[in-house]
Amino acid sequence: MSASDPPRNGAPLQIDVERREHASVVRICGAATMDVSSEIGRRLVEVAVAKPHCIVVDLSALEFIDSNGLGGLVAAYLKQRRQGGSLVLVGPTAAIHDVLDVTRLNQLLSIYPDLSAALAATRGA
Amino acid sequence: MSRSSSIEPDVPLQEMVVESTLSAAKKPEAAILSEVERCGYSEDDIFAIKLSLEEAMTNAVRHGNRCDASKHVTIRYAVTPERTIIIVRDEGPGFCPDRVPDPTAPENIERPSGRGIMLIRAYMTHVEYSATGNEITMVKVNER
Numbered sequence: 001m002s003a004s005d006p007p008r009n010g011a012p013l014q015i016d017v018e019r020r021e022h023a024s025v026v027r028i029c030g031a032a033t034m035d036v037s038s039e040i041g042r043r044l045v046e047v048a049v050a051k052p053h054c055i056v057v058d059l060s061a062l063e064f065i066d067s068n069g070l071g072g073l074v075a076a077y078l079k080q081r082r083q084g085g086s087l088v089l090v091g092p093t094a095a096i097h098d099v100l101d102v103t104r105l106n107q108l109l110s111i112y113p114d115l116s117a118a119l120a121a122t123r124g125a
Numbered sequence: 126m127s128r129s130s131s132i133e134p135d136v137p138l139q140e141m142v143v144e145s146t147l148s149a150a151k152k153p154e155a156a157i158l159s160e161v162e163r164c165g166y167s168e169d170d171i172f173a174i175k176l177s178l179e180e181a182m183t184n185a186v187r188h189g190n191r192c193d194a195s196k197h198v199t200i201r202y203a204v205t206p207e208r209t210i211i212i213v214r215d216e217g218p219g220f221c222p223d224r225v226p227d228p229t230a231p232e233n234i235e236r237p238s239g240r241g242i243m244l245i246r247a248y249m250t251h252v253e254y255s256a257t258g259n260e261i262t263m264v265k266v267n268e269r
Contacts, residue, residue: 034179035147041237064172066179067244071237078235095172102247103240104229 010063015043021119024052029061032069041072048079054122055080058115060091070103077109090118138201145190145198150182153200160204166267173248174209174265180241181213181261189215189259209265219258
């Protein structure tokens, strides 16, 4: 962080999509703050339109997420389920994991420690 | 508005008034978090205050002021090494927070929205709404 940056803004939100085996891997990095968090739902639903067998959402570099960003995860999960696919989460930090626990989204969304575990668990599922 | 003694501010509050947009709402957030860091709060507490402030600002802009950028959001705050008090007020008609469905209930868990208020309540030490429902007071006690 440079001296001119506002404190605690976090890294800019970045969302990358990669095709891996049977899944589309969506890596969400940085801070999903209130002014940009709707991008999570928009991009995930965009990925779901292609009807991948599974969407694996890699949260290992996600620093912050608000309720709107959580809503994007849920919206994409529901779209995947409606079309017979799945959406799982990978590697949230302790802070993000706590948000998922508090909202009980950990009961709706499967969470895996790393990408290989998620890919193995969803292969053929 | 009646407040419990734990919420009643005992230090002068600073005030910022911003236009009702999410980008403008970042300015008071930066000011408050800068003070919170300076006062030595833990990483967990900083995360909690940032999350709660963002949820309160989002509610004020989207639900209170209904994304009308001609309206304003007023933020009053005080940060001490003991606790942080943040009061966010919008220009909307207010609402009854008790009527907001519990987003963790099984019948609501799949709803994409409606988690902001419960997150604020979960992460802050004290939370109170004004009688008119367009002002929220949030307190975080520094446990260090």
